[in-house]
Amino acid sequence: MIVAERKPMEEILRLVDGAKSILVAGCGGCVTVHMAGGEKEVEVLASLLRMHYKMQDKPVEILTQTVTRQCEPEYVRELAENVAKADVVLSMGCGVGVQFIAEHFPQAWVVPALNTKFAGATLEAGVWAERCGLCGECILYKTGGICPVIRCSKSLLNGPCGGSQNGKCEVNPDIDCAWQLIFDRMKNLGKLELLLEIEPPKDWSKARDGGPRKVIREDVRL
Amino acid sequence: MKAGSNLEKVLTSGQFAVCGEMGPPQSADGKVIKKKAEYFRGFVDAVNLTDNQTAIVRLSSIASAHLLLEAGVEPVMQMTCRDRNRIAIQSDILGASALGIKNILAISGDHQKFGNHPQAKNVYDLDSIQLVQILKNMRDLKKFQNGEEMKVEPRLFIGAAANPFADPFEFRVLRLAKKIKAGADFIQTQGVFDIPRFKRWMEMVRDMGLHEQAYILAGIIPVRSVKALEYMKSEVAGMSVPDELIERMRKAAKPQEEGVKIAVELIQQIREIEGVRGVHIMPVMWEQVIPQLVEQAGLLPRPRFEETPEAAPVQEAAKA
Amino acid sequence: MEDKPGEIKVRLCGRSGNGVMLMAEEKEGSAAFPGFEPKIVAFACYYCAYSAADLAGSMRIQYPPNVRIIELPCTGKVNPQMLLAAFEEGADGVYVAGCMEGDCHFLRGNLRAKRRVQYVKGLLDEIGVGGARLEMYNLSSSMGPRFAEIAREMTERIRALGPSPLNKKAGAGRVQEDAAGG
Numbered sequence: 090m091i092v093a094e095r096k097p098m099e100e101i102l103r104l105v106d107g108a109k110s111i112l113v114a115g116c117g118g119c120v121t122v123h124m125a126g127g128e129k130e131v132e133v134l135a136s137l138l139r140m141h142y143k144m145q146d147k148p149v150e151i152l153t154q155t156v157t158r159q160c161e162p163e164y165v166r167e168l169a170e171n172v173a174k175a176d177v178v179l180s181m182g183c184g185v186g187v188q189f190i191a192e193h194f195p196q197a198w199v200v201p202a203l204n205t206k207f208a209g210a211t212l213e214a215g216v217w218a219e220r221c222g223l224c225g226e227c228i229l230y231k232t233g234g235i236c237p238v239i240r241c242s243k244s245l246l247n248g249p250c251g252g253s254q255n256g257k258c259e260v261n262p263d264i265d266c267a268w269q270l271i272f273d274r275m276k277n278l279g280k281l282e283l284l285l286e287i288e289p290p291k292d293w294s295k296a297r298d299g300g301p302r303k304v305i306r307e308d309v310r311l
Numbered sequence: 312m313k314a315g316s317n318l319e320k321v322l323t324s325g326q327f328a329v330c331g332e333m334g335p336p337q338s339a340d341g342k343v344i345k346k347k348a349e350y351f352r353g354f355v356d357a358v359n360l361t362d363n364q365t366a367i368v369r370l371s372s373i374a375s376a377h378l379l380l381e382a383g384v385e386p387v388m389q390m391t392c393r394d395r396n397r398i399a400i401q402s403d404i405l406g407a408s409a410l411g412i413k414n415i416l417a418i419s420g421d422h423q424k425f426g427n428h429p430q431a432k433n434v435y436d437l438d439s440i441q442l443v444q445i446l447k448n449m450r451d452l453k454k455f456q457n458g459e460e461m462k463v464e465p466r467l468f469i470g471a472a473a474n475p476f477a478d479p480f481e482f483r484v485l486r487l488a489k490k491i492k493a494g495a496d497f498i499q500t501q502g503v504f505d506i507p508r509f510k511r512w513m514e515m516v517r518d519m520g521l522h523e524q525a526y527i528l529a530g531i532i533p534v535r536s537v538k539a540l541e542y543m544k545s546e547v548a549g550m551s552v553p554d555e556l557i558e559r560m561r562k563a564a565k566p567q568e569e570g571v572k573i574a575v576e577l578i579q580q581i582r583e584i585e586g587v588r589g590v591h592i593m594p595v596m597w598e599q600v601i602p603q604l605v606e607q608a609g610l611l612p613r614p615r616f617e618e619t620p621e622a623a624p625v626q627e628a629a630k631a
Numbered sequence: 632m633e634d635k636p637g638e639i640k641v642r643l644c645g646r647s648g649n650g651v652m653l654m655a656e657e658k659e660g661s662a663a664f665p666g667f668e669p670k671i672v673a674f675a676c677y678y679c680a681y682s683a684a685d686l687a688g689s690m691r692i693q694y695p696p697n698v699r700i701i702e703l704p705c706t707g708k709v710n711p712q713m714l715l716a717a718f719e720e721g722a723d724g725v726y727v728a729g730c731m732e733g734d735c736h737f738l739r740g741n742l743r744a745k746r747r748v749q750y751v752k753g754l755l756d757e758i759g760v761g762g763a764r765l766e767m768y769n770l771s772s773s774m775g776p777r778f779a780e781i782a783r784e785m786t787e788r789i790r791a792l793g794p795s796p797l798n799k800k801a802g803a804g805r806v807q808e809d810a811a812g813g
Contacts, residue, residue, distance in 0.1 A: 098757040129712060136715040137758045144759060144796045242422055243393070243433070247440035248486040250419040251474035251501060252548040259548040260422045272482050285485060287493055290397060290441045290456060 090119035090210070091183040092217045093126065093203035095134070102141060104200040105177050108149065111138060112175035113202070114168055114190065115155030116182035123217050126181030126203055128155040134181065134202060150174075159186025165193045172197050225295030225302065231283060233274035238291070240267035246288040248272075313450065313496060314468040316413035317385045318357040320616050321589075322497065322526045327582065328589030329610050330387060330499065330528060331355040331601055333379070335370035341378045344370070348382040350598040354605040356613055357414055359499070359591070362389040366426025373403055377410045387470060388412050391420025396436035397445070397456050404449060408465030416470035416499065417442040440486075440493050443471050447494025471495035473527075475512035476505065477549035484515040491525045498525050499591040502532035502543070505551035506580050513584050522586030529581045531592045533574040533600050534560065535567045571604055578608040661790040669723040669789035671698045673782070674713070676706045678736040680728030682772035687779045694782035697789075705729070706767075707740025714751045718760060718797060724789035726766045728781065734771065741769065760796055764789060 095101075105111050113135045121127030135151045142149040152171045156164040159182035172178055172194045180187040184205040191199040207219035222239030228246075229236060238244050242260040249268035252259025256269040275281050293299070312319060321328045331351045336343040351358045358379060362372040369375075376386035388407050390400065407415060419439045423431045437445070445456050446469045453464040471490040475483060487498065503509045509529065516522050534540050537560035544552040556573060563569035574592075581587055590610075594600050605611060661667065675681040681702045687694060703709065706729030717725045727748055729741035745767050752762030766785060770777045 098754075129710070132712045133715060133754070136712065136719055137754060139719060140715070140758050140760060140797055144799075243419055243435045243438070245419060245435070245438040247438050247489055248482060249477065249479070250439075251472065251477045252421070253478050254548045255478060260424050266478070268482075269479050272479050281485075284482075285489060287440060287444060287489060289444075290437050293436060 090122055090208070091185070091205060092123055092207055092209045092219075093120055093183045093205040095125060095130070095181075095203055096201070098137060098141075101134075101179065101202055105138075105179055108176035110150040110152065110175045110177075112152045112154065112168070112171045112178045113138070114159070114171075114178055114180045114182065114186075115153070116159040116180075116186050117155060118158040118160065118182075118186075120182060120186075120203065123211070126183075131155050131181055134179075159183075159189055162189075162193065165189050169194070223296065224291070224293075225299075226292060228288075231288070232271045233278060233280070235267055235271045235274060237267050237271065240265075240270070244291075246291060248284065314413040314466045316357070316468045317616065318387065318414050318497070319468045321356045321614050324614065326614050327610070328357075328526070328528060329355045329605060329613065330357050330359060330589065330591040331598075332359040332361065332591065332593040333375070333598060334361050334364055334596070335372065335375040337367065337369050339370065341370065341374070344375050344378040345382045347598050348379055348384045350601045352382075352384050353613060354601050354611070355592070356589075357385040357387045359387040359389055359416060359593075362391045362418075362420070363394060363426070364389075365421045366393065366423040366428065366431075368427060373407050373410070373412070376407065376412045380411055385414070386412055387414040387416050389416045389418060390442065391418055392435050392437050392439060392442055393420030393423060393433055394431075396434050400437065400442065401445065401449065401455055404446065404465050404467070405461075408467065413466065414468045414470060415446060416472065417446060417495075418472045439471060440489055443469060443490055443493040443495050451494075468496050469494055470497045470499060472500070473498050474501040474549045475503070475509055476501060476551040483512065484519060484521070487516065487521055488519055491521055495525050497588075498527045500528070500530045501549055502530040502593060503577060503581065504532075504540075504543075504556055505553050506577065508551055509581070510584060513586050517586050522588075526588040527586060528589040528591045529584075529587050531574055531577055531581075531590050533570050533592065533594050533597060533604055535570045535597055535600070537561045537563075537566065539595070567600075571600060571607065574604055575608045578610070661793075663791065664793040667790065667794055669697050669786055669794070670721055671695075671724045671726070671782075671785055671789060672717045672722040673698050673700045673726050673728055673785075674703055674706065674709055675700050675728045676703050676730060676736075676741070678705070679730035679734070679772045680706075680768075680770060680778065683728075683770050683774045683778040686773065686775035690775045692775055692779045694779035695786040697786045698782045705735065705737045705740035706744035707735070707737055709744045709747055711747060711751050711754065714748070714765060715754070718755070718764070718795060721795075721798060723795040723798060724764045724766075724785055724792075726768055726781070726785050728768045728770060728778070731769045731771050761792065763792060764795060 113131050115128050115131035116126055124130060131153050135153045138151050152175055154168055154171050156167050158164050159180065178190055178197050178199045179202050180190050180199055181202045183203065187199055187201045208221040208223060209217050209219045212218050219239060220236065222236060224238045237246055242258050243250060249266055253266040253269055256266055258264040258266050275284055318328060333347050360372045360375040360379060363369055372388050376388040379386040417439050423429055423433050446467055448454050449465055450467050453460050455461060473487045477483065537557060540552055540557050540560050543550050559573065560566055560569055578590055581590060675684055684700055706727050709727050714725055727744050729744055730736065732741060735741040748765060748767040752765050755765060756762040768781050
């Protein structure tokens with residue numbers, strides 16, 4: 090899922106400054122799962138905003154609405170009524186949601202309440218970690234299911250650098266060295282010799298480096 | 312001869328090679344390079360120029376290498392994968408060769424978080440093994456990474472780095488094998504302090520016959536204070552520093568002298584290990600130590616070949 | 632000696648079989664905020680805190696009338712929205728009282744509550760209401776006097792902090808009961 094984190098209140102208040110009516114828009118997708126921008130988080134943020142404006146003695150209207158997903162036109166359109174009432178739409182969706190709302194309501198001023206961070210998974214309740222680099226050409230079959238593109242801080246494709254120590258990355262002792270993990274896994278699976286092949290330079294044009302990407306399925310188009 | 316560099320000649324003639332290292336200045340002052348060249352001339356076979364080492368912006372390694380060449384000392388130009396993509400890298404390889412630089416060392420490069428511009432975007436379009444392969448194919452096949460041919464190919468002596476002390480220990484020799492398979496002619500290792508561990512690594516290297524496929528040079532880092540040694544033990548990833556050496560430096564009445572003594576002993580022990588073809592001395596901010604260190608280690612005189620530029624008279628190393 | 636504002640006068644008034652009867656007389660307001668009587672909401676779990684409150688009552692231990700108790704099946708029921716709503720509805724201070732750690736009837740409800748209280752304290756600091764107005768306490772059902780002590784402690788703390796910034800502006804927001812005195 091896409092994992093995001095709420096911006097500091099100070100920043101959010103700056104982004105909505107001057108508005109007389111704010112729509113706090115939640116998303117029932119990924120941000121609900123990792124508790125960053127779902128219905129409950131919308132309630133909390135709305136409460137904090139109301140408190141702020143009360144203390145400032147400013148009459149600002151706070152509207153709230155959470156849709157199933159902010160990355161789907163049918164659901165985003167459900168926001169229409171509230172979007173029309175609001176001076177600013179404070180989206181608690183990921184970067185995709187913020188943009189999609191803006192795309193569908195060109196007259197609306199849409200700002201993000203969250204900083205979108207990565208595509209990742211839940212390690213345990215309350216801990217989410219990055220896993221996929223969205224490189225466009227998956228090579229997980231070469232490395233036992235551990236991604237060197239995103240889990241190695243240097244995206245090395247042929248083994249660890251000299252900074253790998255005790256299974257940790259030189260950049261941060263909390264980060265496992267991806268190549269240590271790959272090596273251990275491949276050894277356990279008895280496929281170590283696959284790592285001896287030289288992996289040629291990656292085609293980064295399939296990743297974001299090639300420009301914004303699109304996927305089209307002609308068989309599904311109406 | 313692949314490149315005909317001085318380093319290559321020393322190694323192919325079967326002699327024990329000595330490399331030095333210099334960190335370019337963090338300024339536009341090229342004169343620093345010429346000044347430091349004097350500590351190396353006649354004492355080493357080639358001098359590494361680091362490439363924005365520890366991700367700190369310095370005078371570029373290609374420019375530094377050229378300045379060193381002008382000063383009559385042979386450079387080993389280091390190239391990292393951190394700051395440049397394959398277009399800039401191949402371009403710099405062509406440029407280096409055109410400027411007369413013959414030795415290039417390909418490394419991954421320290422992550423930018425260690426440096427003075429941690430917010431920079433890191434490139435890592437290639438890793439060091441892919442870079443070695445590109446160097447080799449440019450030289451031997453006259454081909455760019457995309458397969459296109461070039462009229463005049465760079466003539467290079469290709470180096471790569473190896474760390475016998477980083478993890479996973481078992482994989483280190485396999486990674487070395489990959490680098491040599493990719494085309495590395497010579498290998499420079501991380502600084503050696505832990506001789507027993509280095510010996511174990513060399514044993515694994517010899518088992519795979521790698522010592523005969525590439526020239527292995529052991530890294531030597533002379534230290535002048537116990538703090539430097541302690542720093543390396545605790546802060547630098549991939550280093551193994553035995554406590555006895557730290558104790559020796561701590562107790563030493565004259566730490567600088569002790570530091571030189573330790574380095575000399577390490578060099579002597581390393582010379583006895585089968586398969587080691589030279590040393591790579593990295594005098595971090597202590598280039599002045601080179602003349603006495605090389606002399607005390609019994610590594611003088613350095614071999615001279617016909618085409619190498621006339622070495623200037625040996626000068627007394629100026630104190631910093 | 633003249634009573635000073637903010638002083639708690641405690642008088643021993645005889646003894647019951649179980650403990651000491653205390654009569655607490657609080658002076659109105661505090662030096663910084665004369666006439667201010669805090670409104671405190673206490674979320675108390677049925678198994679421990681609420682029972683302790685009951686016990687305090689039957690022991691005739693008095694505690695400040697400023698505290699309004701809300702019974703929960705477990706403090707694990709507490710969530711950020713609830714705590715923030717209490718402040719929005721006019722509370723000057725809020726506390727969550729649950730079982731002793733390790734003794735929660737639902738095993739870890741009070742541990743979850745602890746983390747959530749910490750989180751909301753951070754939010755209250757972020758927004759300028761002040762995290763000190765919210766607290767987590769642990770006690771067992773037999774600790775009648777402790778319940779009263781906590782109530783007193785929190786009331787004193789909030790009295791010193793003054794009215795919640797949400798309650799300061801006259802006429803803004805929700806209906807409030809008249810503050811006692813001054």
